[in-house]
Amino acid sequence: MKHTLPILLGVAAGTIARLVTLKSDYRKYPSYPHGYVTHLAWGAIAAFVGAVAIPALIEEEYTAVTFLVLAAQQFREIRSMERKSLEQIECTQMVKRGVDYIEGIAKVFEARNYIAIAVALLVSGVSEIAHPMVGLAAGAGGFLIISNMIRQKVIGDIAILKKAGLRWEGPSLYVGDVFIFNQGNRRIQETIIEHGLGLLLEPKDDNARDTLGSIGQRQAIVHDATTILGIRKDVATPEFTPMIRRDLRSGKVALYIMPMEPDINRLLEVVRRVPVLETSQGMALKSLAGRKAAD
Amino acid sequence: MEIDLKLVIKAVVTTDDRLVTGGVPVFIAKNQDEMDNLSFTLGKVLDGVVHQLKNEVYIIVSH
Numbered sequence: 001m002k003h004t005l006p007i008l009l010g011v012a013a014g015t016i017a018r019l020v021t022l023k024s025d026y027r028k029y030p031s032y033p034h035g036y037v038t039h040l041a042w043g044a045i046a047a048f049v050g051a052v053a054i055p056a057l058i059e060e061e062y063t064a065v066t067f068l069v070l071a072a073q074q075f076r077e078i079r080s081m082e083r084k085s086l087e088q089i090e091c092t093q094m095v096k097r098g099v100d101y102i103e104g105i106a107k108v109f110e111a112r113n114y115i116a117i118a119v120a121l122l123v124s125g126v127s128e129i130a131h132p133m134v135g136l137a138a139g140a141g142g143f144l145i146i147s148n149m150i151r152q153k154v155i156g157d158i159a160i161l162k163k164a165g166l167r168w169e170g171p172s173l174y175v176g177d178v179f180i181f182n183q184g185n186r187r188i189q190e191t192i193i194e195h196g197l198g199l200l201l202e203p204k205d206d207n208a209r210d211t212l213g214s215i216g217q218r219q220a221i222v223h224d225a226t227t228i229l230g231i232r233k234d235v236a237t238p239e240f241t242p243m244i245r246r247d248l249r250s251g252k253v254a255l256y257i258m259p260m261e262p263d264i265n266r267l268l269e270v271v272r273r274v275p276v277l278e279t280s281q282g283m284a285l286k287s288l289a290g291r292k293a294a295d
Numbered sequence: 296m297e298i299d300l301k302l303v304i305k306a307v308v309t310t311d312d313r314l315v316t317g318g319v320p321v322f323i324a325k326n327q328d329e330m331d332n333l334s335f336t337l338g339k340v341l342d343g344v345v346h347q348l349k350n351e352v353y354i355i356v357s358h
Contacts, residue, residue: 171347184347185334236342238358 003055006127006135013139014047014120015040021112021147039109042078046071046113050120054128068117075113082106094233095226095242100216104277111150119143155201155221156272158208163264164198164254176200178247178254183239192239195232197264199255199271206290209251210282217280218244218253221271228270230260305341306355308334314352 022039049071056064083106090096097105122142127135155161164176171184175198183189201221203209211217222242233240242257259267284290306320308330315321322337324330327350334345334353343355 181344182346183344184353185338185345186331187335188338188345236339238342238344239338 003058003128005132006124007051007055009127009132009135010051010120010124010139011044011047013123013136014050014116015044017119017139017143018043018046018112018116020143021115042075042113043116046075046116047120050117051124053121054125058128071117072114075110078113079106079110082109093223094231095223096219097223098216098219100214100277100279101220101223103279104220104275107278115143115146115150118146152278153276154272155274155276158205158211158276159201159203161268161271162200162202163268164200166193166196166198166256168193173256175245175254175256178245178252180243180245180254180256181239185239188239192258195262196256196258197262197267199257199264199267200252201255201271202250202252206284206293207282207286210284211276211280212253213246213251213282214277214280217277220277220280221255221274222257224274225255225257225267225270226259229257229263229267232258232260303356304354305343305357306337308337308353308355309351311351314349 019040022036022043049067053065053068056062083102086097086102086105090102119139119142123135123139125135126138162176167174168189171182173180173183173189173192178200183192201212203212222244226242231240231242240258242255244253244255246253255271257267284293304319306322307315308322308324309315310324310326310330312321312323322333324333330353334355337343337355338345341355341357343357346354346356348354
């Protein structure tokens with residue numbers, strides 16, 4: 001068959017693209033190894049759909065293009081599937097991800113399958129017209145361009161992070177000059193001073209200020225920090241729950257955390273790399289009124 | 296969403312029984328040290344946070 005090589009190359013390239021984007025990193029999702037197998041299988045299916053599109057058009061099998069529409073519908077189901085899986089395990093998490101973070105993860109997993117389709121389509125399409133090596137090069141280039149386009153900003157891009165000390169003023173806990181919560185028991189206060197860490201996040205502009213103000217974004221920061229550094233907390237110790245509170249005058253936020261690993265420099269690194277959630281992004285400066293109102 | 300304060304405040308610990316009139320369990324302590332010990336234990340038992348309203352009054356609150 002004359003289209004065999006382009007289709008095979010497209011399927012292989014699309015599957016590899018999905019494999020590269022599939023990483024069970026410290027965010028613990030997908031769970032190894034069953035989640036890996038499921039997502040890899042979906043990626044291979046996506047690659048196959050993308051790989052056969054151009055050869056089908058060349059053979060004037062125009063109805064085959066409707067498979068792309070069907071595939072898109074199925075991959076939207078992936079987003080629902082991921083969302084349900086993560087929501088179901090939320091109640092067992094010591095520190096929850098939050099709805100925004102879960103939705104962001106679900107959207108990313110849906111989008112990564114579309115990347116597999118795009119890479120497979122590019123490789124098989126260019127391989128039909130030119131040499132297969134040119135097709136592979138086009139696929140690699142396309143993958144790099146798409147990856148760069150959808151690269152998420154991280155907290156380190158939008159905020160200045162500073163170490164800050166914890167202190168008690170009577171029963172009130174402060175990180176820097178930001179009030180965190182009220183807790184009166186002296187034994188617990190001593191424990192918090194001994195093991196707690198504090199961090200200040202100062203937004204670089206008004207968009208960042210609104211992003212950091214978002215509950216979902218703050219929950220994501222807390223979740224990622226505790227995933228890496230561990231959490232010195234149990235079921236009956238709500239006072240050790242990590243918290244982020246906002247200073248209403250400046251918009252900066254302060255993080256209080258009781259980690260198992262009390263390493264402030266690692267905490268800084270982790271929080272710097274927390275992704276900025278799509279649903280939490282501030283848009284103050286995107287409108288004329290917002291720009292005029294900005295300081 | 297209505298919040299019933301009685302369901303949120305699980306208990307009160309105080310050294311002065313004139314400051315709290317009831318509605319929730321009230322524990323009277325002899326001194327500050329006993330207040331700390333009582334509130335610590337109650338916090339663990341009731342899975343609540345010990346908040347200080349005044350020097351003489353701690354409330355155990357469920358969040």
